[in-house]
Amino acid sequence: MSYLFDPQNWEWLTTGNNLRFLLEGFLVNLEIAAIAIVFSLICGLLLALARLSRLRPLSLVAGVWVDVFRNLPLIFIILYLALALPAPWKDFYESNVPGFFPEALQSGRVFAGILGLVLYNSAVLAEIMRAGILSLDRGQGEAAASLGLTYPQQLRYVILPQGLRRMVPATVSQLITLNKDTTLVSIIAIQEVMRHGRILSSGFAVFTGADVQAPLLQVFIFIGLLFVVTNLALSRLSVRLEIRERKRTGGTAGPVTGVEDQTALAVEAR
Amino acid sequence: MSELWEVLSEHFPELSSGFWVTVRIVAISFVIAMAVGTAVASLRIAPLKPLNWIGGVYVELFRNTPLLVLLFISFAGLRRAGVPIDAWVAGTASLGLYTAAYVAEALRSGVFAVGRGQIDASLSLGLDYPRTMRYVILPQAFRTVIPHLGSLTIAMIKNSAIIGVSLLALPDLLHQARLVNSRTFATNETFFWAAVGYLILTLLATFAVRRLEARYAIHR
Numbered sequence: 001m002s003y004l005f006d007p008q009n010w011e012w013l014t015t016g017n018n019l020r021f022l023l024e025g026f027l028v029n030l031e032i033a034a035i036a037i038v039f040s041l042i043c044g045l046l047l048a049l050a051r052l053s054r055l056r057p058l059s060l061v062a063g064v065w066v067d068v069f070r071n072l073p074l075i076f077i078i079l080y081l082a083l084a085l086p087a088p089w090k091d092f093y094e095s096n097v098p099g100f101f102p103e104a105l106q107s108g109r110v111f112a113g114i115l116g117l118v119l120y121n122s123a124v125l126a127e128i129m130r131a132g133i134l135s136l137d138r139g140q141g142e143a144a145a146s147l148g149l150t151y152p153q154q155l156r157y158v159i160l161p162q163g164l165r166r167m168v169p170a171t172v173s174q175l176i177t178l179n180k181d182t183t184l185v186s187i188i189a190i191q192e193v194m195r196h197g198r199i200l201s202s203g204f205a206v207f208t209g210a211d212v213q214a215p216l217l218q219v220f221i222f223i224g225l226l227f228v229v230t231n232l233a234l235s236r237l238s239v240r241l242e243i244r245e246r247k248r249t250g251g252t253a254g255p256v257t258g259v260e261d262q263t264a265l266a267v268e269a270r
Numbered sequence: 271m272s273e274l275w276e277v278l279s280e281h282f283p284e285l286s287s288g289f290w291v292t293v294r295i296v297a298i299s300f301v302i303a304m305a306v307g308t309a310v311a312s313l314r315i316a317p318l319k320p321l322n323w324i325g326g327v328y329v330e331l332f333r334n335t336p337l338l339v340l341l342f343i344s345f346a347g348l349r350r351a352g353v354p355i356d357a358w359v360a361g362t363a364s365l366g367l368y369t370a371a372y373v374a375e376a377l378r379s380g381v382f383a384v385g386r387g388q389i390d391a392s393l394s395l396g397l398d399y400p401r402t403m404r405y406v407i408l409p410q411a412f413r414t415v416i417p418h419l420g421s422l423t424i425a426m427i428k429n430s431a432i433i434g435v436s437l438l439a440l441p442d443l444l445h446q447a448r449l450v451n452s453r454t455f456a457t458n459e460t461f462f463w464a465a466v467g468y469l470i471l472t473l474l475a476t477f478a479v480r481r482l483e484a485r486y487a488i489h490r
Contacts, residue, residue, distance in 0.1 A: 003351055071424070071472035072465055073431035076444055080461045083451065180336040187435050194338060201350070217347030224335040224343065231334035 004217070012214035013222065018200055022219075025196030026226050028104045029182040032192070036117035036182070037175055043118060044125030049155070051130055062126075069123035075184050078116035082188040085112050104191040113185035121178050128174060132167035133159055165245065172238035176231045183227075197223050277459040281450045288434075288446030289467045295362055295430045295442060296471075300423060302366025307373025312403055314378050325374065332371035337429055340364040341436045361433040361440050369426050376418040380411030416487045420479025427471050443467050 003009065012018050050062035069077070090108025097106055104110070136159060144154040186194035197220055203213035278285070313325030332340070345360035384407055392402040412419075434445030447464035451457050 068465075068469070071428075071476075072468055073428040073444065075431050075435055076461070076464065076468060079435065079444070079448070080457070084457045084461070176334070180334070183336040183338045184432065186338070194342070197342075216350045217343060220339055220342040220347055224331075224339045227336055227339065228331060228334040232330065 004221075009215045009218050012200065012212050012218070015212055018214065021200065022193060022196055022223065022226075024102075025104075025191065025193035026223070028102060028190070028192040029179075030230070031102070031105060032110070032114060032117070032182045032185060032190075033179045036114050036121065036178060039114070039118045040121035040125055040178065041171075043122035045129055047122055047126035048129035048133065051126065052133060066123045066126050069119050070127060072120070074116065074120040074181055075187065077120055078113055078184055078188060081112040081116050081119075082109055085115070107190065109188050110185070110190055113188060113190055117178060117181065117185075121174065121181075124174055125171060128167050128170045129164060132170075133163035135166060136163050165249075168238060168242060168245075172235060176234055179231060179234065180227060193223055193226070273456060274459050274462065277450070277454060277456050278463055281454070281460070284446045284450055285443065285463055285467065288441060288443035288464075289471075291440060291446075292427070292430055292434075292442040292444075292467075292471065295365065295433060295440065296423075296427050298358075298362040299365040299369065299426055299430065302362060303369035303373050303422070303426065304419075306367060306370035307377060308408070310370060310374035311377035311381070314374060315381050317399065329371045329374055332368055333375070335368075337364065337368050337432050338436060340368055341433065341438060345436075345438050357438045357440055361438045365426060365429060365433060368429070369422055372422050372425075373419065376415045376422065377408075377411055379418075380415035381407055383414050384410045410488065413486050413488045416483050417479065420475065420482070423479070424472050424475045427468070427475060431468070 047062055047066055051059050051066060053059045053062070087108075090111055093111035094106065094108045097110075140158055140162065141154055144158040145151075149157065182192065183194050186192055189195075197216075200214040201216035201219045310325050310328050313321045314329070316322060316325075341361065341364045344364045345355060345357060348355045348360070388406055388410075389402060392406040393399070397405070430442060431444040433440050434442035435448065439445060443464055447460050451460045454460065
């Protein structure tokens with residue numbers, strides 16, 4: 001305990017550019033998370049719609065796809081892609097990545113990392129969204145159909161606004177998980193906060209202008225706290241949004257509280 | 271296609287030993303997660319404010335920290351600080367304590383589903399608080415959240431793969447697959463069999479949870 005709180009062991013944080021170096025790494029994580037979140041939400045919605053489609057083959061394929069990627073470890077997918085992604089894909093990414101992206105995101109490996117995050121999370125989000133849509137009363141779709149709305153119109157104006165709103169809590173908790181999972185790309189040697197932390201505690205970080213070797217325990221406790229703060233902010237934000245939405249629509253949020261409840265919901269709805 | 275079977279027949283010993291290491295990691299972590307999760311959940315719903323606080327801080331800290339960071343802290347961090355912790359202890363404890371935060375939240379929601387009235391009733395029957403929890407509330411809460419605990423177990427199977435590729439390097443399925451791959455360069459084939467291994471575990475768990483749920487779960 002005295003080792004943990006000894007001010008000497010926290011000195012590294014304020015010497016040289018150490019803090020800035022760590023935060024720069026953390027920013028890479030947040031950027032990867034932001035990109036992955038956007039694509040996962042889009043792909044997740046498409047997968048959910050495909051799985052609910054009336055075209056039997058389409059829903060079957062989407063079902064198998066979702067079940068496979070949802071049940072594999074994310075780190076497994078990322079590692080496999082980093083090893084097996086064809087070189088032309090990585091080259092394509094490297095030559096098309098916007099120039100304003102930080103240096104750490106320019107490498108082709110980042111493409112494998114982001115693709116892995118999207119493949120896994122879009123499958124999980126697809127299940128969440130599907131459960132949300134299925135939890136709606138059947139009557140909603142039938143009423144919309146009898147009013148003369150076409151299937152896309154039913155989705156756009158009746159089903160999705162209600163179904164997705166119910167799934168906001170579960171979706172947010174999955175996005176928090178995604179944010180944490182961005183640390184996994186450090187395993188395929190992308191220079192983000194975990195790597196920066198290791199460099200600081202290796203004693204080779206002379207370029208940050210600090211001549212002390214940062215104690216590894218304290219460095220990673222600090223990194224953990226960075227994640228705790230951002231994730232707490234994310235969940236607070238979602239609670240705020242929910243309260244505002246509830247006031248606006250006068251409805252109640254769904255009974256779904258966690259990612260895992262969706263499984264139960266999906267089973268019930270079947 | 272023939273190469274697929276070749277990789278399996280030649281490297282079955284490594285892959286299957288990795289499979290069983292994964293099973294063992296998950297089994298140990300499961301016990302830790304359930305025990306600690308139940309304890310933290312009891313703290314969170316105890317009739318004493320400071321205890322609620324401690325439980326809440328535990329949940330928020332462990333739920334919002336990446337598992338990889340926990341592994342770094344518990345293994346390399348403690349070792350650097352002079353605590354000679356074993357890789358198995360660090361790995362299973364990290365995974366267990368991480369999942370325990372989620373288990374605690376699940377159980378808490380289960381206790382709320384059981385309802386305040388039952389707590390009041392059993393307290394007024396003369397049971398003290400620990401006994402109320404032990405004999406009245408928790409048995410029902412557990413049965414209410416069986417599906418939830420099941421998906422946490424499946425998440426734990428998937429998260430266990432992080433332990434093998436982190437610097438703890440426990441020889442689990444993914445770790446072994448990587449070793450085999452570095453010797454054979456048959457990436458697709460090796461990872462295919464590793465995927466089969468993980469899918470066996472996760473789908474078996476899904477099936478088991480569904481059976482348990484059908485038998486014991488209380489739907490509210």
